[in-house]
Amino acid sequence: MQPVKIVIEGGYWDSQIYSGELILLDANGALHKIDWRQAVDSIASQNGTVQTALRVAFSDSDLFYNPKVRKILTDPQIAAPIKGQLAELANLQLSTSQRYWGRYWAVEESPFKFLPTDTEIYYSQFFAAGNLGLFSTTRSAAGSKRKSAQVIKHHDGRTFQIRASDSHTALAAAAGDDGLFEFSYRRDENDVLDTGKLLAPRPCKACDWAFQSVMGWADEGAFMAAFKERKNPNTRQIVREFDRVIGEAEIFGSSKEGFTWGSREKMYRISGGEIQVVDYVPRHDASRSKSAGPKVLKAEPEFLSINLEKTNISAGDVVSTGTAPFGTVIEFDDHVIVQRSDGRVQRFDGEPVHWRIFPRSEHYSNQLHILYEDRVEIISFVHDYFVDQRSKRYGFARGVSDSLAI
Numbered sequence: 001m002q003p004v005k006i007v008i009e010g011g012y013w014d015s016q017i018y019s020g021e022l023i024l025l026d027a028n029g030a031l032h033k034i035d036w037r038q039a040v041d042s043i044a045s046q047n048g049t050v051q052t053a054l055r056v057a058f059s060d061s062d063l064f065y066n067p068k069v070r071k072i073l074t075d076p077q078i079a080a081p082i083k084g085q086l087a088e089l090a091n092l093q094l095s096t097s098q099r100y101w102g103r104y105w106a107v108e109e110s111p112f113k114f115l116p117t118d119t120e121i122y123y124s125q126f127f128a129a130g131n132l133g134l135f136s137t138t139r140s141a142a143g144s145k146r147k148s149a150q151v152i153k154h155h156d157g158r159t160f161q162i163r164a165s166d167s168h169t170a171l172a173a174a175a176g177d178d179g180l181f182e183f184s185y186r187r188d189e190n191d192v193l194d195t196g197k198l199l200a201p202r203p204c205k206a207c208d209w210a211f212q213s214v215m216g217w218a219d220e221g222a223f224m225a226a227f228k229e230r231k232n233p234n235t236r237q238i239v240r241e242f243d244r245v246i247g248e249a250e251i252f253g254s255s256k257e258g259f260t261w262g263s264r265e266k267m268y269r270i271s272g273g274e275i276q277v278v279d280y281v282p283r284h285d286a287s288r289s290k291s292a293g294p295k296v297l298k299a300e301p302e303f304l305s306i307n308l309e310k311t312n313i314s315a316g317d318v319v320s321t322g323t324a325p326f327g328t329v330i331e332f333d334d335h336v337i338v339q340r341s342d343g344r345v346q347r348f349d350g351e352p353v354h355w356r357i358f359p360r361s362e363h364y365s366n367q368l369h370i371l372y373e374d375r376v377e378i379i380s381f382v383h384d385y386f387v388d389q390r391s392k393r394y395g396f397a398r399g400v401s402d403s404l405a406i
Helices: 036-046 048-058 067-073 076-090 098-104 248-252
Strands: 004-009 014-018 021-025 030-035 094-096 105-109 118-122 125-130 133-138 152-155 161-164 170-174 180-184 197-200 206-210 213-218 221-231 238-247 259-263 266-271 274-281 302-310 320-324 327-331 335-340 345-349 354-357 367-371 375-380
Touching: 004 048, 004 076, 014 118, 014 354, 014 367, 021 036, 030 036, 030 098, 036 048, 036 098, 048 076, 048 375, 067 076, 098 105, 118 161, 125 161, 152 180, 161 206, 170 206, 170 213, 180 213, 180 221, 197 213, 197 221, 197 238, 206 259, 206 320, 213 259, 221 248, 221 259, 238 248, 248 259, 248 266, 248 274, 248 302, 259 320, 266 320, 320 354, 327 354
Parallel strands: 004 094
Antiparallel strands: 004 375, 014 021, 021 030, 030 105, 118 125, 125 133, 133 152, 161 170, 170 180, 180 197, 206 213, 213 221, 221 238, 259 266, 266 274, 274 302, 320 327, 327 335, 335 345, 354 367, 367 375
8 A cells, every 4th residue: 555645845944743733944944834634624625535535644644543443444345445545545646835725824933043953842842952952932932923932942962853752741862972861841830841861871863762761872873771660659659760771782682783773662773684673562561572461560671573684775874764653764865765564665765855753643643754855745654554553563553552552
């Protein structure tokens, strides 16, 4: 099943999609805001034969991950027309310009006086990271026509990448030679982040969350800042506390030069013409282990090797990586590939300016945005709705019990 996409003409630097709004940041410091939900509804109403597919692909991706809906999709009489719409949609050329979006599009000034290396939206706060540090403003203030939207600086050091947790109200930050940091989010404070803590003083240019723990990686190698959860005997509440830094050799069972990354339960390493895939089972829940019953507390986390296959990818050619439900994304100098959850490999030619996935999102976790010099391609992967979430090698699980996707 082919992915479907909408192309927006124009040159942009970064994108975010949050709470029904698509935000495009251009190199001149302007924010382009599109009422995405209304715009997709408008496109759907103009393409009646594929309107359900359009909405599921671009604005309601969570629908087919719902366990009850997934059971309905096992009925071939129901699945067939839906798959037919998705196949027809993949053949449509949905290419648009700013003029096409009309009343759904607004252009405003960015509150950040620099071009961010990375951005994130979390609890309606717009975060921007770069050489000058880590900053934030409210999403409503980002692009506000007021002369001075309040921008708060949280960290002075150079910050390459930021990733928000979907369950621990915290932000992880890859700070290069300074290491991997974590900033706790404070909902009731004027300064929404605490002063931050250093999780690991190891080179870190990229990061992502692995349940309660944080993966960090750079050209020099990868590691996990592992956390554990315990019950406070006084309050009976579950407390998250730092455990230790776990090296790449323990995760993969051997030391090899290569390129490593990971997210949630999936860890990947490209080395010596092979891709190794490892399932991570957190310390507090070993229900995925075949040797353990459900909800068994483990003394140590488990790393279960689930796949090792040949590849023509050279670790030295990899620019950046990321993992979403539909698969894992690998960027090279002149193209991007997706190792899909159904076993296929999808290639997108052309040198990207930037690309972004939204693994934490409820409605947009199936989207890959690739920004080129003259366009943005918003690509929706629809195959993953029909993949067994418990057995896939590439991409993390969606729409299954909490023991599998915490």
